[in-house]
Amino acid sequence: MISKDDVQYIAHLARIHLAPEEIDGLTNDLEAILHYINKLEKVSIDNIEPTSHVLALHNVSRQDSVQPSLNREDVMNFAATQKNGSFSVPQVIES
Amino acid sequence: MNLHHFTAHQALEKISTKQTSAKDILAALGKKIAETDSTINAYVRISETPVCPSSEASQKASQEASQKASPSQTNQLPYPVPIAIKDNICIRGHETTCSSRILKGFIAPYDATVVERLQKAGVPIHGQTNMDEFAFGSSTETSCYGPSRNPWNPDCVPGGSSGGSAAAVGAHEAIWALGSDTGGSIRQPASFCGVVGMKPTYGRVSRYGLLAFASSLDQIGPITKDVADAALLMNIIAGYDPRDSTSADIPVPDYTRSLIKDIKGLKIGIPKEYFMEGIDPEVNQAVQEALQILKNSGATIRDVSLPHTEYCVATYYIVATAEASSNLARYDGVQYGSRHYPAQPRRNALIDMYEETRTQGFGKEAKRRIMLGTYALSSGYYDAYYLRGQKVRTLIKSDFENVFCDCDALITPTSPTTAFRIGEKMNDPLAMYLSDILTISANLSGIPAISVPCGFSKAGLPIGLQIMTKAFDEETLFRVAYTYEQNTEWHKQKAPLA
Numbered sequence: 001m002i003s004k005d006d007v008q009y010i011a012h013l014a015r016i017h018l019a020p021e022e023i024d025g026l027t028n029d030l031e032a033i034l035h036y037i038n039k040l041e042k043v044s045i046d047n048i049e050p051t052s053h054v055l056a057l058h059n060v061s062r063q064d065s066v067q068p069s070l071n072r073e074d075v076m077n078f079a080a081t082q083k084n085g086s087f088s089v090p091q092v093i094e095s
Numbered sequence: 096m097n098l099h100h101f102t103a104h105q106a107l108e109k110i111s112t113k114q115t116s117a118k119d120i121l122a123a124l125g126k127k128i129a130e131t132d133s134t135i136n137a138y139v140r141i142s143e144t145p146v147c148p149s150s151e152a153s154q155k156a157s158q159e160a161s162q163k164a165s166p167s168q169t170n171q172l173p174y175p176v177p178i179a180i181k182d183n184i185c186i187r188g189h190e191t192t193c194s195s196r197i198l199k200g201f202i203a204p205y206d207a208t209v210v211e212r213l214q215k216a217g218v219p220i221h222g223q224t225n226m227d228e229f230a231f232g233s234s235t236e237t238s239c240y241g242p243s244r245n246p247w248n249p250d251c252v253p254g255g256s257s258g259g260s261a262a263a264v265g266a267h268e269a270i271w272a273l274g275s276d277t278g279g280s281i282r283q284p285a286s287f288c289g290v291v292g293m294k295p296t297y298g299r300v301s302r303y304g305l306l307a308f309a310s311s312l313d314q315i316g317p318i319t320k321d322v323a324d325a326a327l328l329m330n331i332i333a334g335y336d337p338r339d340s341t342s343a344d345i346p347v348p349d350y351t352r353s354l355i356k357d358i359k360g361l362k363i364g365i366p367k368e369y370f371m372e373g374i375d376p377e378v379n380q381a382v383q384e385a386l387q388i389l390k391n392s393g394a395t396i397r398d399v400s401l402p403h404t405e406y407c408v409a410t411y412y413i414v415a416t417a418e419a420s421s422n423l424a425r426y427d428g429v430q431y432g433s434r435h436y437p438a439q440p441r442r443n444a445l446i447d448m449y450e451e452t453r454t455q456g457f458g459k460e461a462k463r464r465i466m467l468g469t470y471a472l473s474s475g476y477y478d479a480y481y482l483r484g485q486k487v488r489t490l491i492k493s494d495f496e497n498v499f500c501d502c503d504a505l506i507t508p509t510s511p512t513t514a515f516r517i518g519e520k521m522n523d524p525l526a527m528y529l530s531d532i533l534t535i536s537a538n539l540s541g542i543p544a545i546s547v548p549c550g551f552s553k554a555g556l557p558i559g560l561q562i563m564t565k566a567f568d569e570e571t572l573f574r575v576a577y578t579y580e581q582n583t584e585w586h587k588q589k590a591p592l593a
Contacts, residue, residue, distance in 0.1 A: 007466070014420060014469040015427065016462055017441070017450040029463055030470070032525050037409040037480070043487050050485030051492055053311050053341070054541030054566070055298045060340040074204045080434030087429050090436075090444035 002030050098123035103176040103271045103324040110175060117175040121145060121221055124177060128268045131592050136243045137263035138222045139182050145219035173217030179269035181260050182223045183230060185304040186210050193306050194238035195228045197432045197456025207304020209315050209332045216331045224259030228458045230280055230308045232256050233530045236521055237460045245287060246590035247556050251514035254284030260318045261288040267593040271328060272318040277308050278411050279534025281316045282546040286509035286559025289548045292318045293325045296566045297541035298343035301336030309418035312538040321586050322577045326350035345567055353573035356581045359393030364502035368404035369533055375512045381550030381558040382508050388582050399502060401494040406487050411535040412528055413471050413484030420468030428452030492540040499565040504575045507533050509546040509559030543569050545576050548585035
């Protein structure tokens with residue numbers, strides 16, 4: 001049902017690197033869990049609306065008023081690396 | 096009676112009559128933690144200086160308020176009774192990690208709304224409790240700080256994911272505590288540790304500052320020694336918060352007014368699907384005896400059916416993991432948390448950094464759930480899994496709406512078994528997921544639910560009774576729970592390590 005290639009592809013989407021020895025175990029785990037989840041195929045869902053949320057809330061809006069935000073230095077303190085007050089990541093565009 | 100054995104309402108009474116102080120209670124808890132937490136491992140961090148207005152100031156405020164207050168104003172009182180909170184609730188200036196390596200060293204830049212409310216009520220926060228990594232688990236074994244242990248038998252798990260909070264209260268290393276519940280993470284550990292655990296209606300308590308697992312299911316709630324304390328704590332933490340757009344703008348009653356030992360005329364439903372094969376006979380026996388007590392207290396008991404119960408776990412593990420994979424995408428080594436690079440380049444520098452950071456930062460179960468959720472949301476599988484899951488969720492929610500037309504409350508076991516042994520289910524994720532089979536439906540449908548102690552197995556492990564009511568009817572929930580509790584002595588039993 002789920003192949004090792006699927007598992008590697010999903011890992012790439014999720015930005016997780018799997019060592020070759022991890023792939024077998026994870027494939028088996030996901031296979032067993034998906035097999036269990038597939039019991040939902042037995043449920044008739046024709047004309048049933050999906051529930052993404054249990055409250056009777058629709059769009060929640062507020063006045064767009066100016067309010068204090070978090071202190072910039074406090075927030076930037078947690079960045080692994082920063083440059084000129086911005087988050088810094090490895091270079092991906094050649095200069 | 097030792098100070099650490101107090102319930103919060105007992106402590107409050109002793110403080111207001113000057114028989115003790117928050118400072119003395121903190122000292123007693125500190126001593127107790129020093130004695131037993133090397134065994135229990137309930138705490139990940141103890142505050143040298145509890146997060147609060149000074150204890151003297153809050154004591155004074157409490158005295159003044161209690162002199163002025165009429166009983167109807169009890170929800171306005173300051174409560175200088177120390178509390179422990181789960182390691183996924185932000186406290187400004189304090190490390191908050193969700194018991195995950197990826198957040199080690201993260202110092203929260205703001206307070207969660209519940210923390211602000213605790214501070215306003217004068218409640219000192221004296222420690223942060225262990226949990227399954229990102230609340231992914233039912234045993235507190237997936238924590239990067241190692242497993243917590245059950246105060247009734249340290250070879251057993253305390254349940255999870257709020258296992259640290261439940262074990263701390265069960266071991267009397269805390270007077271009361273906060274947990275969070277996405278699929279049973281407050282109620283199941285409360286059941287395993289012989290304490291009270293309550294999940295409020297979705298939207299009742301603000302999630303602002305709670306590190307998100309599954310945003311449509313998560314709720315913060317109390318873990319306490321008795322029902323009265325749970326009502327007191329709900330008075331403090333419940334209420335509308337504009338910073339959580341899913342917070343409900345509905346008035347909050349004084350829950351202590353629901354502490355009524357009378358359920359005459361209430362209709363209590365017994366959902367037959369919750370008493371299926373796989374329920375431990377000792378658990379079933381204890382719940383049947385509890386039903387008899389509720390019947391003798393004047394409730395009408397009737398059999399009801401929630402026909403889609405069989406599909407709750409499968410639905411949950413689609414919806415919850417899909418939301419989790421999305422919520423955890425933020426842990427990428429850029430804005431916060433640790434950052435790692437592979438020893439050898441693999442793709443390009445940025446993707447390599449993302450992957451290595453997440454690979455080293457997340458534990459095995461977190462990776463498994465992120466993978467499952469990513470799969471359920473991925474192109475080609477979205478309709479078959481995520482959309483189907485959301486539609487079945489509608490049916491599960493309708494089941495509850497139907498039974499609550501004709502019932503005031505539902506009674507079930509909280510967990511099919513008592514606490515299992517450490518390591519027993521770690522290599523079988525599906526068996527672990529199924530331990531939440533009786534609690535998940537309340538999260539999927541948004542309704543409130545509580546677990547109260549209702550007996551012990553022959554091996555001496557606690558059993559929990561689950562009560563559920565319709566959305567925003569915490570008052571009936573507390574009334575049934577209180578009536579049951581006040582007719583029994585289970586909540587007064589102390590664990591060997593207490």
